[in-house]
Amino acid sequence: MRGRVSGTFSVIHRDASCGARLGSLKTPHGEIETPIFMPVGTNATVKAMTPEDLWAVHAQIILANTYHLYLRPGHRLVESLGGLHRFMNWSGPILTDSGGFQVFSLGELRKISEEGVKFQSHLDGSYHVLTPELSIKIQEALGADIIMCFDECPAATADYDYVSRSLEMTTRWAKRCKEAHSREGQQLFGIIQGGMHHDLRARSLNEICAIGFDGYALGGLSVGEEKEQMYGVMESCAPLMPQDAPRYIMGIGAPEDLVEAVWHGFDMFDCVMPTRNARNGMLFTSQGRINIKAKAYEEDGGPLDPACGCHVCRTYSRAYLRHLYRAGEILASQLNTYHNLYYYLDLMRRMRGAIRENRFTEFRRDFYGSQTDNHV
Numbered sequence: 001m002r003g004r005v006s007g008t009f010s011v012i013h014r015d016a017s018c019g020a021r022l023g024s025l026k027t028p029h030g031e032i033e034t035p036i037f038m039p040v041g042t043n044a045t046v047k048a049m050t051p052e053d054l055w056a057v058h059a060q061i062i063l064a065n066t067y068h069l070y071l072r073p074g075h076r077l078v079e080s081l082g083g084l085h086r087f088m089n090w091s092g093p094i095l096t097d098s099g100g101f102q103v104f105s106l107g108e109l110r111k112i113s114e115e116g117v118k119f120q121s122h123l124d125g126s127y128h129v130l131t132p133e134l135s136i137k138i139q140e141a142l143g144a145d146i147i148m149c150f151d152e153c154p155a156a157t158a159d160y161d162y163v164s165r166s167l168e169m170t171t172r173w174a175k176r177c178k179e180a181h182s183r184e185g186q187q188l189f190g191i192i193q194g195g196m197h198h199d200l201r202a203r204s205l206n207e208i209c210a211i212g213f214d215g216y217a218l219g220g221l222s223v224g225e226e227k228e229q230m231y232g233v234m235e236s237c238a239p240l241m242p243q244d245a246p247r248y249i250m251g252i253g254a255p256e257d258l259v260e261a262v263w264h265g266f267d268m269f270d271c272v273m274p275t276r277n278a279r280n281g282m283l284f285t286s287q288g289r290i291n292i293k294a295k296a297y298e299e300d301g302g303p304l305d306p307a308c309g310c311h312v313c314r315t316y317s318r319a320y321l322r323h324l325y326r327a328g329e330i331l332a333s334q335l336n337t338y339h340n341l342y343y344y345l346d347l348m349r350r351m352r353g354a355i356r357e358n359r360f361t362e363f364r365r366d367f368y369g370s371q372t373d374n375h376v
């Protein structure tokens with residue numbers, strides 16, 4: 001039973017006007033400034049981005065998925081080739097999700113029991129059983145800097161009694177994960193469930209914190225709930241979470257969700273939105289989201305976002321980006337992804353600056369004023 005990897009996270013500064021805080025998280029592959037957004041690299045790649053591109057957009061830490069890498073190419077193969085960092089040529093920190101969420105959202109014919117989850121691979125229909133112990137072994141073999149407990153993420157439609165029983169099993173699974181975890185230097189984060197019920201969230205939070213982890217995540221959000229419900233869970237949980245450990249919200253979110261979560265005191269985020277939306281032509285700008293395939297940009301020789309300093313905005317026109325997208329060119333995904341990730345990571349940089357200067361509440365107010373979702 002490992003204790004916490006003590007001294008890896010420190011709160012450097014708190015904005016006195018709200019819950020926002022500046023932090024530093026040390027890992028074997030480098031130090032992370034928080035609040036931070038983690039680009040999603042599910043299959044050992046952040047889609048359409050090379051590691052060099054990721055450094056250029058100032059990514060600090062990326063996420064990969066246990067479920068996918070276990071099924072293909074296999075965690076033992078990755079381990080035999082030197083681990084995930086070497087395999088994908090990413091020398092910065094990596095966080096791996098535990099497979100809990102993916103097996104429910106991707107696996108076929110899942111059957112959940114105290115032991116774990118029986119499922120059929122979405123790739124070839126083969127049968128597998130993912131348990132807390134196997135999830136930890138896979139993440140240790142991949143060699144991520146931060147790994148996640150194996151949990152159940154109840155559907156947004158699950159009733160109170162189901163969510164209550166589910167969080168109790170997630171707590172039992174969390175204990176098994178901590179028992180199974182033995183890789184020195186690798187941090188293990190616990191995951192808090194409880195659906196949209198504040199009493200169940202508090203129960204899960206107390207049980208997971210009582211076990212003791214290197215960091216704590218809110219799971220069970222961004223599963224189709226209303227924004228008010230999501231923000232309500234953030235608001236009720238943040239003050240109850242340990243002050244001196246990293247706070248991560250999984251699967252969050254749109255830019256406005258990140259601003260809201262930082263305001264409440266959360267530190268780490270991941271979401272497929274910037275990369276997935278990029279491939280669908282939905283681009284984030286200082287004035288809100290734009291749909292690059294719109295006819296309005298057919299003859300627009302200007303930059304995607306005049307306020308953005310990224311390579312794409314300094315080099316290409318909206319007309320060219322629209323042309324690439326409509327032509328189905330591979331470069332469309334590359335340039336759109338590059339810009340969206342730069343936007344997300346620059347938003348985190350601007351939030352860190354606002355916290356440092358005790359003006360985060362003003363930053364939040366100005367941010368909402370700027371986002372006229374024109375969707376053109």
Ligand SMILES: Nc1ccc2nc(N)nc(O)c2c1
Pocket residue numbers: 097098099100101102148149151152153191218219220221222223250251252
């Ligand atoms: N929205 C999400 C995204 C990822 C998750 N990963 C785990 N392990 N658990 C959850 O509840 C998640 C929720």
